[in-house]
Amino acid sequence: MFSWKEFEKTKVILAQDSSYFESAGQHHITIRPINLLRWVEMAGEDLGFFTLVEIAGVDLSGLDNSPYPFRLTYHFLNMGAHQRLNLHVCFNINEIIPSIVGLFSNAEWMEREQWELLGIQFNRHMKSLLLPRGQKVFPYRKDSSSADWPMDIPENNPVLRFNPNKSESPFAEESYIWKNYSLYSSQSKGLFEWKACFDGHRLVDSIVDIGFYHQGLEKTLTTKDWIQSLALVDKINFGASPNYAVAWAKSLEDLLRIKIPERAQAIRIMGIELSRIFEHLTVMHEICFALNLPEHRLFLNLREKIYELMEKYCGHRQGFGMIKIGGVRDDLPPGWIVEYQAVFDVLTKVLKTIHRSLISQPQFRESLSAASVSAQTALQWGLSGPTMRASGLNFDLRKSQPFYFYQDIDFDIPVGIHGTAYERYLIRYEEIFQSLRIITQVIDNLPMGEFINPDWVKDYFTLTEELKKIDVSKDWHYTGIESPNGECGFLIMLNRNSGLSRVKIKTPSFPLVQALPLLLKNVAEDHLLASLASLGIRSTELDR
Amino acid sequence: MILNRNFYNKVSLLRSAWFKWQLAKLTGERLFKSFKLHKTEWPEKIYFYSPRLRRKPLYIGTVDKLSMWKESKFCENICPTHAIKVTADAIMIDDRGCIGCGLCVEFAPPGLLEMSVEFNEVHRS
Numbered sequence: 110m111f112s113w114k115e116f117e118k119t120k121v122i123l124a125q126d127s128s129y130f131e132s133a134g135q136h137h138i139t140i141r142p143i144n145l146l147r148w149v150e151m152a153g154e155d156l157g158f159f160t161l162v163e164i165a166g167v168d169l170s171g172l173d174n175s176p177y178p179f180r181l182t183y184h185f186l187n188m189g190a191h192q193r194l195n196l197h198v199c200f201n202i203n204e205i206i207p208s209i210v211g212l213f214s215n216a217e218w219m220e221r222e223q224w225e226l227l228g229i230q231f232n233r234h235m236k237s238l239l240l241p242r243g244q245k246v247f248p249y250r251k252d253s254s255s256a257d258w259p260m261d262i263p264e265n266n267p268v269l270r271f272n273p274n275k276s277e278s279p280f281a282e283e284s285y286i287w288k289n290y291s292l293y294s295s296q297s298k299g300l301f302e303w304k305a306c307f308d309g310h311r312l313v314d315s316i317v318d319i320g321f322y323h324q325g326l327e328k329t330l331t332t333k334d335w336i337q338s339l340a341l342v343d344k345i346n347f348g349a350s351p352n353y354a355v356a357w358a359k360s361l362e363d364l365l366r367i368k369i370p371e372r373a374q375a376i377r378i379m380g381i382e383l384s385r386i387f388e389h390l391t392v393m394h395e396i397c398f399a400l401n402l403p404e405h406r407l408f409l410n411l412r413e414k415i416y417e418l419m420e421k422y423c424g425h426r427q428g429f430g431m432i433k434i435g436g437v438r439d440d441l442p443p444g445w446i447v448e449y450q451a452v453f454d455v456l457t458k459v460l461k462t463i464h465r466s467l468i469s470q471p472q473f474r475e476s477l478s479a480a481s482v483s484a485q486t487a488l489q490w491g492l493s494g495p496t497m498r499a500s501g502l503n504f505d506l507r508k509s510q511p512f513y514f515y516q517d518i519d520f521d522i523p524v525g526i527h528g529t530a531y532e533r534y535l536i537r538y539e540e541i542f543q544s545l546r547i548i549t550q551v552i553d554n555l556p557m558g559e560f561i562n563p564d565w566v567k568d569y570f571t572l573t574e575e576l577k578k579i580d581v582s583k584d585w586h587y588t589g590i591e592s593p594n595g596e597c598g599f600l601i602m603l604n605r606n607s608g609l610s611r612v613k614i615k616t617p618s619f620p621l622v623q624a625l626p627l628l629l630k631n632v633a634e635d636h637l638l639a640s641l642a643s644l645g646i647r648s649t650e651l652d653r
Numbered sequence: 654m655i656l657n658r659n660f661y662n663k664v665s666l667l668r669s670a671w672f673k674w675q676l677a678k679l680t681g682e683r684l685f686k687s688f689k690l691h692k693t694e695w696p697e698k699i700y701f702y703s704p705r706l707r708r709k710p711l712y713i714g715t716v717d718k719l720s721m722w723k724e725s726k727f728c729e730n731i732c733p734t735h736a737i738k739v740t741a742d743a744i745m746i747d748d749r750g751c752i753g754c755g756l757c758v759e760f761a762p763p764g765l766l767e768m769s770v771e772f773n774e775v776h777r778s
Contacts, residue, residue: 424755430755
């Protein structure tokens with residue numbers, strides 16, 4: 110457990126140069142870049158903050174009169190003690206920030222992202238990640254202008270070497286085969302480019318390239334109202350839209366201390382768990398589709414039944430527009446619970462038969478036995494969700510930071526041992542039954558009352574006035590929620606003019622894709638796509 | 654740990670066959686090739702998917718109510734993708750821009766807008 114009072118006594122030198130405050134159960138420490146590496150090393154080794162969740166930078170040059178207008182925030186998580194640490198580095202743009210890639214491998218893409226958006230200098234060579242290469246404009250700076258936007262120069266192409274001396278034996282690399290799982294190929298999982306290198310039949314090396322959506326969602330969220338951005342946040346991941354919407358709405362409700370009625374809490378839990386079920390079903394479908402098994406069709410049929418349930422509630426098949434600030438959109442329609450029970454019966458019965466028939470095929474078990482992730486790599490690369498739990502780490506945000514009714518509900522968290530793709534599949538299979546168990550418990554004890562806070566139904570327009578009353582000194586605010594593929598959340602920085610100066614979206618797919626060359630190393634080519642599907646990567650989450 | 658004490662004792666042929674059958678059940682392996690352990694119950698072969706439509710706002714008011722719309726400027730501004738445009742005598746909702754969030758329906762004066770139910774629905778009597 111980290112406590113500042115004990116820390117001040119023991120580490121006097123570090124404590125002198127930094128200031129501390131606590132808000133919403135999280136530790137915030139403001140430091141200078143000279144002390145950054147020492148702080149990060151101590152946080153990782155002594156204080157037990159093993160995972161780096163997110164890095165976010167912001168330019169406050171117009172708003173803040175301090176000599177250090179730029180800020181970088183390193184968000185760490187301590188899984189054992191359920192604690193979160195924010196290291197705020199204040200600096201001038203001319204200063205050079207030490208890179209922490211040596212301590213957290215996860216930080217490589219995050220630092221690249223901050224460099225290309227804000228022009229923050231790190232002490233290592235940088236390549237652009239999301240923007241076109243050879244850029245000269247840093248779009249998140251206050252003084253930026255889109256004057257000359259360069260063309261995209263393809264740089265990630267592999268360099269092929271051949272032995273010029275014909276009398277010698279050829280290089281081993283000459284026999285390698287490069288395959289491009291490109292943007293629109295049916296085999297890859299969406300809009301990211303993946304160049305894979307095989308020696309005969311095993312994967313040796315691969316190069317990942319992202320940034321093809323060009324939405325600029327983080328920037329647009331700062332310009333919209335909170336209510337408008339709820340509609341945009343839904344579309345980050347089509348499978349898990351209620352998760353992102355709840356995380357967005359919850360961050361505002363925590364700041365303004367809006368109480369939402371109990372019935373709305375129950376309906377929100379049901380939305381989250383239903384989305385978890387159909388996201389897991391799609392992943393299971395993708396695994397079977399990659400292996401050419403005919404069962405993949407059956408998973409889609411099951412998913413369709415949950416889509417219909419969602420459609421009967423809110424009009425959209427994937428649960429868009431379900432959550433409003435202060436509650437939910439509508440009350441449960443009459444007869445919805447009866448239909449849920451019918452779906453429950455079909456799901457449990459059919460899913461078990463499909464599962465049994467899949468397990469009985471030795472081909473299925475063999476092809477998923479590869480791509481094992483150890484617990485150390487899961488921590489080092491900041492993985493979360495079923496991928497992390499399959500490697501043996503027992504951590505779930507529904508248990509560690511229970512919100513709404515999660516602390517009163519009985520449910521279990523399945524945990525694996527070796528972290529293979531087969532265990533990831535089993536965990537997904539078990540989590541479907543656990544979330545069904547949660548929903549039935551919620552329906553049994555469904556509280557009566559209103560579905561939305563009556564003070565907030567018509568008072569959306571007073572929101573801006575309410576936001577001005579918030580204490581702005583506690584600027585950064587993080588809310589995380591366990592989405593089906595891992596931890597999703599928002600790092601939000603409030604503004605004195607009742608707006609947002611920075612929003613950082615934390616998605617589970619970003620660290621997964623970053624670690625993809627490592628996770629799928631030495632996997633046979635026949636088993637590659639199935640083990641890729643088992644990770645549950647959604648390419649819409651990769652965009653910023 | 655061995656739970657069954659009679660595991661190492663001599664067992665009859667029938668008993669051993671039963672054990673094998675139980676093991677096969679657990680591991681999912683087939684005893685004989687001709688014998689099918691798990692008979693998959695296929696659901697109905699043809700599944701009728703519900704139509705994948707995007708619900709969009711539909712103007713249900715009469716022409717004289719247009720002034721009500723113009724007075725409340727908010728409906729135009731609430732749209733997160735700027736899909737609504739108001740001219741002198743018409744309201745234009747861009748289908749390509751509309752993401753079907755339903756915010757305009759929520760904030761419009763009552764009796765003017767409603768979400769559509771069928772695909773390409775233009776008018777509702």
